Amino acid sequence: MAKVDSAEAFDAFEAAGWELRAEGYAKVFVPVTGRVVESLLDAAGVGPGTRVLDVASGPGHVTAACAARGAVPVGLDVAYHMLEIARRRYPDLEFRQGDAQDPPFPDGSLDAVVGNFAILHFGDPDRAAARFARLLAPGGAVALSTWDHPPRARLVGVVLDAAREVGAEPLPHLPAGPPFFRFADEAEFTRLLSDAGLRKVKVHTVELTQHFQSPDELWDGLRLSTVRMRALVFDQPDEVQAKIRSAYDRIVREYATADGGLDIPISVKIAAGVR
Numbered sequence: 001m002a003k004v005d006s007a008e009a010f011d012a013f014e015a016a017g018w019e020l021r022a023e024g025y026a027k028v029f030v031p032v033t034g035r036v037v038e039s040l041l042d043a044a045g046v047g048p049g050t051r052v053l054d055v056a057s058g059p060g061h062v063t064a065a066c067a068a069r070g071a072v073p074v075g076l077d078v079a080y081h082m083l084e085i086a087r088r089r090y091p092d093l094e095f096r097q098g099d100a101q102d103p104p105f106p107d108g109s110l111d112a113v114v115g116n117f118a119i120l121h122f123g124d125p126d127r128a129a130a131r132f133a134r135l136l137a138p139g140g141a142v143a144l145s146t147w148d149h150p151p152r153a154r155l156v157g158v159v160l161d162a163a164r165e166v167g168a169e170p171l172p173h174l175p176a177g178p179p180f181f182r183f184a185d186e187a188e189f190t191r192l193l194s195d196a197g198l199r200k201v202k203v204h205t206v207e208l209t210q211h212f213q214s215p216d217e218l219w220d221g222l223r224l225s226t227v228r229m230r231a232l233v234f235d236q237p238d239e240v241q242a243k244i245r246s247a248y249d250r251i252v253r254e255y256a257t258a259d260g261g262l263d264i265p266i267s268v269k270i271a272a273g274v275r
Contacts, residue, residue: 006123006175006176006177007123007124008123009123009175009176010123010175010176010177010178011099011101011122011123013173013174013175013177013227013231014078014121014123014177014227014228015078015079017227017228017230017231018058018077018078018079018081018082018227019079019080019081019082020081021224021225021226021227021230022058022059022079022081022082022084022085023081023085024221024224024225025058025059025082025225025226026058026059026082026085027221027224027225028221028222028224028225029221029225030058030059030061031210032155032210032266033116033117033145034061035208035210036116036145036206036208036268036270037061037062037065037116038065039145039204039206039270040062040114040116040143040144040145040270041062041065041066041069041114041143043141043143043202043204043270043271043272044112044113044114044141044142044143044272045111045112045141046066046069046071046112046114047069047070047071048069048070048071049070049071049072050066050069050070050071050072050111050112051071051072051109051110051111051112052066052071052072052073052074052110052111052112052113052114053073053074053076053103053105053110053112053113053114053135054066054073054074054075054076054114054115054116055076055100055101055103055113055114055115055118055128055132056076056077056078056100056115056116056117056118056121057075057076057077057082057086057095057100058077058079058082058085058086058116059082059085059086059089060075060085060086060087060089060090060093060095061089062075062114062116063075063086063090063093063095064089064090064093066114067090067093071112073093073094074094074095074096075093075094075095075096076095076096076097076098076100076103077095077097077098077100078097078098078099078100079097080097083095083096083097100115100118100122100128101122101123101124101127101128101131102127102128102131103131103132103135105135106135107134107135108134108135108136108137108138109135109137110135110136110137110140111136111137111139111140111141112136112140112141112142112143113132113135113136113140113141113142113143114142114143114144115132115143115144115145116145117145117146117147118144119144119146119183119192120146120147120178120180120181120182120183121227121228122178123177123178124178125178125182125183125192126192126195126196129142129144129192129193129195129196130195130196130197132196133193133196133197133198133273133275134197136275137275138275139274139275140274140275141198141272141273141274141275142193142196142198142272142273142275143270143271143272144183144189144193144270144271144272145268145269145270145271146181146183146184146189146268146269146271147180147181147184147267147268147269148181148184148205148267148268148269149181149184149267150181152207152265152267153184153266153267153268154255154264154265154266155210155218155264155266156222156229158218158248158251158252158255158264159219159222159229159233159244159248160229160232160233161247161251162233162244162245162247162248162251163232163233163244163247165247166240166243166244166247168232168233168236168240168243168244170231170232171231171232171235171236173231173235174228174231174232174235177228180228183269183271184269186203186269186271189203189269189271190202190203190271192271193271193272193273194273196273197275198273198274198275199273199274199275200273200274201271201272201273202271202272202273203269203270203271204269204270205267205268205269205270206267206268206270207265207266207267207268208265208266208268209263209264209265209266210263210264210266211257211261211262211263211264212261212262212264213259213260213261214260214261214262215248215249215252215262217261217262218252218262218264219245219248222234252264
């Protein structure tokens with residue numbers, strides 16, 4: 001877990017990074033992360049009339065999925081450029097700029113809080129989860145998603161494995177943050193929501209396969225659309241990056257398809273709890 005005194009630096013690093021990666025994320029990651037949105041909303045009980053806050057709403061696809069169910073959603077994101085994309089894509093929906101870890105809403109005013117791959121980008125996820133729980137009216141739910149451990153979440157695992165294999169170390173400009181895969185541990189994910197005061201906490205796994213046209217498509221996609229991984233891998237000196245790429249090319253051969261592409265296994269954890 002990140003130390004309290006490092007959370008502010010980590011949050012500032014993430015906020016600045018997403019301003020630069022908004023277009024890349026919308027293009028590369030939304031086709032992947034969007035595939036678990038319906039499961040996330042099911043876990044939160046989102047339906048007609050549900051007052052929903054979508055935290056770290058990014059390009060707005062989760063907020064739009066809530067609206068498609070007849071809910072009354074608001075998207076909240078710290079990155080102005082993410083909000084620009086969301087407002088352009090979904091001009092009839094409401095998006096606000098602000099700290100997703102401390103949403104500016106009254107306690108008890110919402111029926112659901114959802115965050116699709118949001119929790120791993122927070123400097124103090126425990127504080128954020130507790131705040132989400134307080135926003136709920138009785139019977140409301142929080143639902144959050146995150147990547148499974150790297151051996152199962154290969155979208156990110158293949159590059160992280162390559163970086164570890166060549167001994168790449170985090171560069172000085174990468175501030176300390178919470179462990180990236182902390183909530184891949186179901187007990188830890190359950191504890192997060194239980195400690196926030198939620199009950200009936202459940203964690204389930206969603207598994208899928210994502211096709212990429214080539215190893216370059218996945219490599220370039222991660223380079224253009226990530227923040228913490230970019231700092232760990234793609235900000236390395238050229239010679240280190242070359243070694244990581246060589247290891248990556250070997251690792252992804254396991255997932256090669258006849259058309260020259262990759263079928264990458266992906267596993268996601270979704271946790272939900274009720275106030």
